[in-house]
Amino acid sequence: MQDLASEKLTTEEGVRASPVKKPTATKFDFMVVSNRLPVDRISDDGDEKDGWRRSPGGLVTALAPMMTKSDGAWVGWHGAPDETVRPFSHEGMDLVPVQLSSHEVELYYEGFSNATIWPLYHDVIAPPEFHRTWWDSYRSVNKKFADAVIRHAADGATVWVQDYQLQLVPRLLREARPDLKIGFFNHIPFPPPEIFAQLPWRREIIDGLLGADLLGFQRPSDAGNFMRSARRFLGASVKQQQVHVKGPDGEVTHIARAQAFPISIDVDQIRELAANPDIMERAKQIRRDLGDPKTILLGVDRLDYTKGIGHRLKAFEELLREGSIKVEDATLIQVASPSRERVEQYRLLREEIEGTVGHINGTYDTIQNTAVRYLHHSYPVEEMVALYLAADVMLVTALRDGMNLVAKEYVTARSDDDGALVLSEFAGAADQLKQAFLINPHDIDGLKSAILRAVNLPPKEARRRMKLMRKQILDHDVDYWSAAFLAALEEKVVRDDS
Incomplete structure (x- = not known):
């Protein structure tokens, strides 16, 4: 396969990749589709030649090796609105950018994805907003992503669509390219039908997802919620973990499976x-900088209302106040990385958390000791691992979380098999990490008891x-995850009409 050009031209309007050779003729046997490409733009003072660096995160780590070894490509937005970037290569990965306008980012991403779907799928911890203009933009942007795949997918290619921003893409691909093998993975929870019912476009979302051959979820309960919604809102024929998907003529076109x-x-x-x-x-x-306390407790989260940071601070x-923990003996480090700061709910959450931290420290700090060391920053993985090693107790108190990889990172870093994990039962990680102190974060007394035990x-x-x-x-790392999904996607499904 020809290499895609990666040389850039810098202009006052932005950075654009140089034209590729016959981009419409470039076909790929394996394609990953996600809201963002697996690279980030480097600032002007960066010394990398092509202006990009690989993004951190588990998904990129898991799939980048496949991209470099196979005839594969990654489709996604490159992160800057109102800018045209043509297909290019980076570190052996072929990348197909999708262009989004500022208006589309506001309506499709900040609006429908993160102010409608995100709170709805996280048990309406915050009230979702339903706006028809957001939905119209979500539909049109999903079509943009699907069109990019359709242009570049080889005959019979495998396409793996990622996450809640692109729930309509599987059906769009199925209609245009029935030759494709289509997988979809939902990284966040899928709500029960009683909550999903609030969405005005519930039928369209379910129909969009059912374009996939295989739907992956974090927990068996998420897969079950999806199946129940498919039956309730589309009248789908559900048998065990399979949905027999029918076309306009009433004939079964394919079988969609849902698994954890x-x-x-x-x-x-x-x-x-x-x-x-x-x-x-x-x-x-x-530890020395904190005055060598007897116990360091650690919380690491995006500053998001789903993470239960307020509940954690209240318990601490x-x-x-009760004297069960003394500021001379224990310090809580709370890392809260910035998140969606243009969204009003997140701005208000930051004010609330920072006000609570100020109140706790104003009440309990001494000249030598700080109760809560609050860090509103993002840190490189090296610093995060140092924090994991420094902390005696990890607090994961999410009110609802698809998985929570921080819990898994903390446990993995503890090579001496010491330390303790307090983990919300509403995080997907609770299904695998059963030896943690599992808690209901809404039960403040139970949370306090678990912290003391830890x-x-x-x-x-x-x-x-x-x-x-x-x-x-x-035994079950990110490579195991991706291999298990793709192996299941390749399995031949035996149709059972009995």
Whole structure:
């Protein structure tokens, strides 16, 4: 296959990739489709020649090797609105950018994806908004993504569509290219029908998803919720984990399967970093900088209302007030990376969390000790692993979470099998990490009790719990996840009409 050009031309209007040779003739046997490409633009002072760097994150880690080894391409938005970037290659990956206008980013992404679908799928922790203009933009942008695949997919290609921003793409691909093998993976929860029913376009979303041959979800309950919604809102014929999808003529066109494929992390990367002497020393320095407290508790989240940061702070404050934990002995580090700061709900959440932290520290800090060290930053993975090594107790108190990979990263980093994990039962990771202290974050008394148990956990019991959790993650890393999904997608489905 010909190489795609990657040389750039810089103009006052933006950065554009140079033309590729006959881009419409470029065909790929394997395509990944996601809202964003697996690369980020480097600032002008970067020294990389082509102006891009590979994005961090488990999905890119899992699929990038396949892109470089196979005749594959990744379709996605390159991150800058109102800018044209042509197909290019980066580190052996062929990339097909989808162009989005500022108006489309506002309506399709900030609007329908993150102010309608996100809160709806997370148990309406925040009220979703339903606007027809957002829906119209979501439909048109999904068609843009589908059209990019249609142009570049080889005959019989495998296409793997990722996440809630692109739920209409499978049906669009099925209608235009029935020769394709289509997979879809939903990285966030899928709500029960009683909640999903609120969506005015519920039938269209279910129909869009049923264009796939295989639908992957984080938990069996998510797959079950989808199947129940397919039966309730489309009258679909559901048998076990299969939906017999019918065309306009009433004939079955294909069988869509729904299964759980819990995503995981790049285990090797975390283990190598945790064994790095510089990072181990950095972890010791973090403890020294905090005054060598007896216990360091850690929370690492995007600043999002689904993460239960307020519940965590409330429990910690009550423990300080009661004297069950003393500021001289324990410090909570809360990393809250910036998220969707243009959305009003997120701006208000930041004010609330920062106000709570200020109240706790104003009440309980001493000259030598800080109760909560609040960090509203994003950090590189090296610093995150140092924090994992420094922390005695990891707090994951999500109110609803598809998986929560931070919990898995913490456990993987604990190569000495020490430490403790307090984990919400509403995070997908709870299905695999059963030796954590599983909690209902809405139960503040139960959360406080679990924190105290974790803080006072005997070393022998800590090792037993951590060893079992680490084995589970080491045996089921991100490569296992992607291989399991793609193997299931390739399986021949036996049609059962009985």
